Amino acid sequence: MLTKFKRIFKFAMADFYRNRGISLAAIFILIITILTVTGLFLMHGIGNFIISEVENKIDITAYFKSATSQDDIMGVKNQIIAASPSIKSVEYVSKEDALADFIEKHKDDPTLQEALDQVGDNPFLPSLSIVTSGEAAEYEKVANILKGEQFSSIIEKVDYSQKKDIIDKVFSITSRITTFGLAFTFVLVLVVMLVVYNTLKLAIDHSKDEITTMRIVGASSSFVRAPFIIQGAMFGVIAFVVCFVITAVASLLLSGALSVMMPGFSLFHYFLSNLFLIALIQLGFGTGLGIISSVVAVNRYLKL
Amino acid sequence: MIKFENVTKIYKNNFVVLQDVSFEVKEGEFLSVVGKSGAGKTTLIRLILGLEKATSGIVSFNGVDVSKMYDNNLQQMRRRIGCVYQDYKLLPAKTVYENVAYIMEVEGKDNDDIIRDVPKILEVIGLGEKTNNFPHELSGGEQQRLSIARALVNKPDVIIADEPTGNLDPYNTYEVISLLEKINKSGKTVILSTHDQAVVNKLGKRVITIEAGKIVRDDAGGRFVI
Ligand SMILES: Nc1ncnc2c1ncn2[C@@H]1O[C@H](COP(=O)(O)OP(=O)(O)O)[C@@H](O)[C@H]1O
Ligand SMILES: [Mg+2]
Numbered sequence: 228m229l230t231k232f233k234r235i236f237k238f239a240m241a242d243f244y245r246n247r248g249i250s251l252a253a254i255f256i257l258i259i260t261i262l263t264v265t266g267l268f269l270m271h272g273i274g275n276f277i278i279s280e281v282e283n284k285i286d287i288t289a290y291f292k293s294a295t296s297q298d299d300i301m302g303v304k305n306q307i308i309a310a311s312p313s314i315k316s317v318e319y320v321s322k323e324d325a326l327a328d329f330i331e332k333h334k335d336d337p338t339l340q341e342a343l344d345q346v347g348d349n350p351f352l353p354s355l356s357i358v359t360s361g362e363a364a365e366y367e368k369v370a371n372i373l374k375g376e377q378f379s380s381i382i383e384k385v386d387y388s389q390k391k392d393i394i395d396k397v398f399s400i401t402s403r404i405t406t407f408g409l410a411f412t413f414v415l416v417l418v419v420m421l422v423v424y425n426t427l428k429l430a431i432d433h434s435k436d437e438i439t440t441m442r443i444v445g446a447s448s449s450f451v452r453a454p455f456i457i458q459g460a461m462f463g464v465i466a467f468v469v470c471f472v473i474t475a476v477a478s479l480l481l482s483g484a485l486s487v488m489m490p491g492f493s494l495f496h497y498f499l500s501n502l503f504l505i506a507l508i509q510l511g512f513g514t515g516l517g518i519i520s521s522v523v524a525v526n527r528y529l530k531l
Numbered sequence: 532m533i534k535f536e537n538v539t540k541i542y543k544n545n546f547v548v549l550q551d552v553s554f555e556v557k558e559g560e561f562l563s564v565v566g567k568s569g570a571g572k573t574t575l576i577r578l579i580l581g582l583e584k585a586t587s588g589i590v591s592f593n594g595v596d597v598s599k600m601y602d603n604n605l606q607q608m609r610r611r612i613g614c615v616y617q618d619y620k621l622l623p624a625k626t627v628y629e630n631v632a633y634i635m636e637v638e639g640k641d642n643d644d645i646i647r648d649v650p651k652i653l654e655v656i657g658l659g660e661k662t663n664n665f666p667h668e669l670s671g672g673e674q675q676r677l678s679i680a681r682a683l684v685n686k687p688d689v690i691i692a693d694e695p696t697g698n699l700d701p702y703n704t705y706e707v708i709s710l711l712e713k714i715n716k717s718g719k720t721v722i723l724s725t726h727d728q729a730v731v732n733k734l735g736k737r738v739i740t741i742e743a744g745k746i747v748r749d750d751a752g753g754r755f756v757i
Contacts, residue, residue, distance in 0.1 A: 234636050245624050440620045443582065444681070445610035446637045448602060531582060 235450070239457035242434075249430040250462065256426045257466035257517060258473075260419040261509045265474050267415075268508060269494065272501070273485075276492045286366070287357040288386040289373050295353060295381045297321065303381075304355055307372055311365045315358035325351035352383055420516060427462075427520040431455060431528070438528040448529050452522065459521030463514030470509050474498065532558045532689070532720055533579055538588035540574055548574045550744040551588070556722060558688075561715040563731050564724045565755055566741035572724040573617055575741070576693050579722075580614065581605050610638055613682030615692040619674045621666040627653065627677055628662040631684050638685055648684060656680040671698040679707060689720040696727060704730065731755040 243250050291300055297319070304317045320328075326349050333339045343350075359365050372378075373385050431438075434455075441451045475498065482495040498505065533556040540549040548571040556562050564572050577583040578590045581597045590597045592608050600608065622630050628649055635645045653659050656676045658669075666674055675698045682690060692711065696704040708730055715721045725731060731738055731754065738753030739746055748756065 230642065231639065242624065434624070437622055437624060440622055441633075441637075442606075443580065443609065443614070443616075443620060444634055444637060445606045445608075446633075447606050450637060 231450075235453040236457060238454035239461065242454060243458055243461060246430060246433065249433060250458070253423075253426045253430055253462045253517075254466050254469075256423050257462055257513055258469050260423055260516065261466055261470040261512050262473065263415060263419060264512050265470065265505060265509060268501075268505065269478070269497070272497050273489070273492070273494075276489065276497075280489070280491070286359055286387070287369055287373070289355045289357070290352040290383045290385070291354065291381050292383050293322070293352055297353070299381055300353060300355060303372075303378055307355075307357065307369055310372060311359075311368050313360050313362075313365060314369070315360055316356075317358075318356045320354045320356055322349050322351045322353050325354065420520075423516045424520040424523065427459060427517070428524040430458075431521065431524040435528055438525065439531055442529065442531045451529060452525050455521045455525045456518055459517035459519075460514050461517075463510070463512075463517035466517075467506075467510045467513040470513070471506060474505065474509075532556055532560075532593060533722075534589075534591045534594075535575075535578075536589045536591075538578065538585045538590055540571070540578065540583065541586045547744055549578075549741075552741075552744075552746055553588075554739060554746060554749060556720060558720055559715070559718055561712070561721045561734070561736040562723070563734060563736060563738045563753075564722065564741065565726060565731055565738055567726065570741045571744055572741060573693055576614070576691055576722070576724060579691065580609060580612065610685065611687050612689045612691055613685065613687035615675075615678050615682045615690075615695045617693040617697065619666070619678040621674060621677060621681075623666055626663050626665055627658055627669070630666065630677060631681050634681050634684055640685075652680045652684050672700070672703060675699060676703070676707075679710075683710075683714070687719070689722070690714055691722045691724075693724045694726070695723070696725065696730060708734070728755040 289303070300319055304319060307317055308314060329351065330340070330343070357369060359369060370385075370387065373382060438451055478494045478498040482493050485494050486492055535552050535554050538549055538552045539547070541547050552575070564575060566572050574583060578585055579592070579597065581600065584598045595604070595608075597605070597608070622633060625633060631649045631652060632645050635648065650659070650662070653662055656679060658673060658677055658680065661669065661673065666677065669677065675695060679692070679695060682692070690711065695711075696707055699707060704727070711721050711723060712734070723730075735752050737751045738748070738755065740748035740753075740756065
């Protein structure tokens with residue numbers, strides 16, 4: 228058994244080396260394939276980050292009259308939460324917190340500090356910072372509560388951000404991307420699989436007469452097939468190693484540029500935190516495609 | 532051991548190669564199959580090895596219909612037949628040594644046996660100097676001798692040789708034929724296809740003559756008559 232395995236492995240290595248031109252072509256095609264799939268995966272991560280970034284932005288801020296008590300404001304908060312339980316967060320910001328925030332944010336700007344000193348009193352208003360889930364219905368509900376007669380005496384003003392529009396836009400883009408993108412990805416992966424299959428098929432067609440001869444002298448199907456399968460797996464593993472290094476280096480290099488466009492997002496960090504998943508996808512695609520293509524291609528010649 | 536019963540072979544293009552052929556080869560026999568080029572000798576051999584299926588009739592090996600064998604049994608049978616093909620059928624990506632070693636590896640022989648037997652048979656067949664060459668680096672005669680070494684190395688029960696002297700000079704022809712006679716004397720069955728009159732007459736063994744797809748003569752101790 229061990230002798231048999233050693234022999235099969237020896238055949239695989241010898242064929243790999245003697246047909247190195249074809250081997251390199253097959254590995255190259257696999258690398259392109261794996262990088263395409265990895266690229267789609269990273270795109271998905273970037274898209275998700277943008278959506279969650281937008282979703283977590285405060286979209287409604289209700290400012291209360293300066294003298295309003297915390298209890299009254301909490302009453303408003305409770306009513307909002309009761310009306311829409313799926314709301315992301317409703318945070319009470321007191322006058323003092325607002326002032327402290329402002330001072331902290333502008334501590335490097337002496338003119339603003341001066342202006343604040345001249346006002347003397349705390350000019351800030353207590354407020355509720357509301358983060359909705361981005362659903363239009365929920366947004367309406369919250370807006371209606373804040374606009375209602377009931378609270379008109381204590382509410383100074385309400386700021387509605389553009390978040391709803393942004394989310395609508397992002398959603399329509401992402402949903403278009405997901406339906407279109409899913410179909411696109413599917414077609415792409417299919418095409419890429421066909422290319423890999425045909426490359427390996429070419430390599431095996433090259434050995435057609437050899438396979439026939441092996442059969443004629445009495446070699447069992449598995450003895451003929453196994454070296455080709457091992458070669459397919461070897462192509463996959465080599466392509467995986469190359470792709471993994473390329474992905475790591477590329478995400479490190481692109482990280483800086485991307486985090487300028489999207490503060491808070493580090494491509495390299497995303498790569499690191501999904502290290503195993505990415506490795507699994509790459510290795511799975513590489514060896515899976517390599518092995519399956521080899522089996523299908525070689526089986527055509529085993530009928531004799 | 533090998534039996535043809537009313538075997539007819541028609542290729543896809545409706546070309547009738549063999550028509551109602553019946554004969555039997557007993558264990559230990561030395562049979563020569565003679566006939567003009569295109570008479571159907573190679574087809575007959577391919578039918579024995581299960582490389583072609585008879586259009587009608589039965590080809591059997593040790594009582595088993597070759598066309599009905601499962602993959603496993605078919606491959607086992609092929610390993611028990613050492614075959615020298617007219618077009619050699621060598622493994623182009625393997626060296627002379629590896630071509631012969633592969634046959635033993637297919638059989639599952641030990642590495643020790645392989646290291647011992649392969650150089651020996653290559654020496655006998657006169658390829659001792661060319662062990663690391665690839666088939667395309669050999670002359671026609673050398674390739675033919677390599678395919679003979681390959682057919683013999685596993686000491687099979689049956690040797691089938693399809694025009695094994697076609698590319699050899701008279702000296703090597705004599706060598707190969709006496710090698711086949713020696714193998715036959717040791718009790719093995721030998722089937723030789725040839726159109727070499729001198730070879731057949733000198734052997735003085737059973738001769739089957741094929742003409743236009745039919746057996747026209749089957750003589751023990753026969754001579755070459757066409
Ligand atoms: N695969 C095939 N398809 C069609 N015709 C074939 C095929 N193989 C051989 N033939 C024809 O069958 C005849 C016998 O061929 P073959 O058995 O090789 O004869 P021989 O070995 O006696 O020279 C020839 O006329 C050849 O052209
Ligand atoms: Mg022939």
